[in-house]
Amino acid sequence: MTITTDKSRYMQHFPTSKKLFEIALKYLPAGVGSTSRATWSGWDPYPLFIEKGSGAHIIDVDGNEFIDYLLGLGPMLLGHRPKEITDAVTKQIQNSGTIFALGSKLEIEAANKVCKCIPGLEKIRFLNSGTEAIIYALRIARTYTKRKKILRFEGMYHGFSDGIYWNKHPSLKAIDKSGNCIPEPQGPGLPDGIADSLIICQWNDIDSLYKIIKENASDIAAVITEPIMCNTGCILPKPGYLEALRKLTEKYGILLIFDEVITGFRIGVDGAQGYYNIVPDLSVFAKGLGGGYPVAALGGKKEIMQLVDSGEVSVAGTYSGNGIALAAVSATMDYLQRENVYDILNNSSFRLRTELTRVLKKSHIPSYVSGIGGMFQVWFSEKEIHNYRDALKYASKDIFHIWWEEMLYQGILFHPHYFENMFISMAHSEKDIDQTIAKAEKAIANVKKRCGL
Ligand SMILES: Cc1ncc(COP(=O)(O)O)c(C=O)c1O
Structure with missing residues (x-):
């Protein structure tokens, strides 16, 4: 039809x-x-x-x-x-300014408020979009584990960067006779070599996850997942699936990255990770973070974010942590704390x-x-x-x-x-x-x- x-x-x-x-x-x-x-x-x-x-x-x-x-x-x-966020942003523009390429009390305040909400965040850096934050999360994971591959799932979207814009909505051909997913670029113009750095898996299937992780563990730097699949409709994790994912990644020294660009602050003030009571190693937030203003955040455990502390992994951006974004985050966090x-x-x-x-x-x-x-x-x-x-x-x-x-x-x-x-x-x-x-x-x-x- x-x-x-x-x-x-x-x-x-x-x-x-x-x-x-x-x-x-x-x-x-x-x-x-x-x-x-x-x-x-x-x-x-x-x-x-x-x-x-x-x-x-x-x-x-x-x-x-x-x-x-x-x-x-x-x-x-x-x-x-929303009046409170509009007022906070307007006040910031009129009384303070937008970009100084230096620190501010507001940045500390905003970071503190976000980290207090989300269980998996000890240190964060503000960025401008989910795509950017994911790029850095993957880079940090590879550096931390000294491994090259990223396991991602069919049907999810983690932004449009070359390294991950694969198998969002792959063709039916992107699977072999044994049921293993084959890396397929989501569009033209992506460098071929990236396929070697990706492992694609079907979501919500513990058996295939177990098999693939066991076979490839020593190569896998991170598993990245939306805790709820929001880019193929709205698909909830089967009971026990996220728990199994957490256990398996821990067992094999693989970082678990939660892409909470959509779920973050939308299903609770502590994110999907709070709701499901699963603490990932790194997480990324964006859409719920700024009350409608463009901002993203990448963060995780101190020992992993230490790579950014030390400067070994550079996490940069002219517009990162700009005054508009920070004022919006700070006011949004206050709003979300309301009874x-x-x-x-x-x-x-x-x-x-x-x-x-x-x-x-x-x-x-x-x-x-x-x-x-x-x-x-x-x-x-x-x-x-x-x-x-x-x-x-x-x-x-x-x-x-x-x-x-x-x-x-x-x-x-x-x-x-x-x-x-x-x-x-x-x-x-x-x-x-x-x-x-x-x-x-x-x-x-x-x-x-x-x-x-
Ligand atoms: C789960 C998820 N991750 C990452 C992104 C990319 O975020 P952005 O559009 O801010 O680059 C999106 C965008 O829709 C998303 O849904």
């Missing part, structure tokens, strides 16, 4: 976005600022252009208002323009997931909702999805796309691709959730009709 966007209906709803997209195509490759906003990522026939956001709501250039579950792909954990903020987030998310499950069940469309904390995804699938290959085999991309489109017309916004997530913020109110559920009932009825289900 291939079902595509009803283009004329879309153009009727979003005429000004269409005009802007046509102009954008002249100056911006693909008319957008990043791949996830491109037509081939699901924004078919063109992405929306946004005027402004406030709290859990955004308004597009045609004046359509949406309850926002895209949330900038995750960073808007506190909603759009009840996570209760509100978790309750909203739980209620929405429960009600969506009810609506979907009533429709008899094979589907389910998976999620945790402030993120979830709807799978249109008869079977449960535990890893990337399950998702490819069982989940319907087309039905998801129609569901996205029908929700969009109802004023509910999220990413059109089934491998992304629906995010929920601390600014979503009970009314927002009620409205979303009511709209989902209508949208699902239309999905049934359009898909002939």
Whole structure:
């Protein structure tokens, strides 16, 4: 079944976005600022252009208002323009300044607050993006262990650097007859030799992990994983999987790197590592860290970060630890310490997931909702999805796309691709959730009709 966007209906709803997209195509490759906003990522026939956001709501250039579950792909954990963070950043710009290439009290304060929250962080360095932080985490791991290889999992995304932008969403061919994954670049232009420094594994499968680690232990510097797979929908770890990963890596002297770019601060103030009670050796944070401002952090145990202390591994960046980022982090950490903020987030998310499950069940469309904390995804699938290959085999991309489109017309916004997530913020109110559920009932009825289900 291939079902595509009803283009004329879309153009009727979003005429000004269409005009802007046509102009954008002249100056911006693909008319957008990043791949996830491109037509081939699901924004078919063109992405929306946004005027402004406030709290859990955004308004597009045609004046359509949406309850926002895209949330900038995750960073808007506190909603759009949270007053406390906007004020802190504005104050920093107006009273202090942005970049000095020197230290500040604010940097110490921000680092202290982050380390207090996250069990695996004793020392951190602030950076600007998840991609940068991952590059450094891998470099530190190789230096620390004096080993060359990184084990990564299919279906995960750890940024777009040459060394790790492999097998995010590989082709079905990237597996041999014995079921071993084969390194496959995620796109052209990546140096061939990097394949030799990677071992690719299927996630959520303890047996294959055990076998691969046992066979390659002396070469593996680090295993890098998202504690929850957030880049192939929202897939939770099977009970015991992360624990086994921690035990195995410890046993063989391999560093465990948690990529908490999405999960960090989104499923709890202590990250996924706090939630699952597993302390990695190194971890990386970004999207939940800065209340919507660009910032990332890389950190871990003192004995490993000692490589950065001593200067053996250089962790640099002109914009690293800039005043805007630090003010945002410091104010965000204060916000997240407030009583009840996570209760509100978790309750909203739980209620929405429960009600969506009810609506979907009533429709008899094979589907389910998976999620945790402030993120979830709807799978249109008869079977449960535990890893990337399950998702490819069982989940319907087309039905998801129609569901996205029908929700969009109802004023509910999220990413059109089934491998992304629906995010929920601390600014979503009970009314927002009620409205979303009511709209989902209508949208699902239309999905049934359009898909002939
Ligand atoms: C889990 C994960 N790691 C790393 C990255 C890369 O972060 P950035 O886009 O800030 O470079 C992303 C981005 O979506 C991500 O989801």
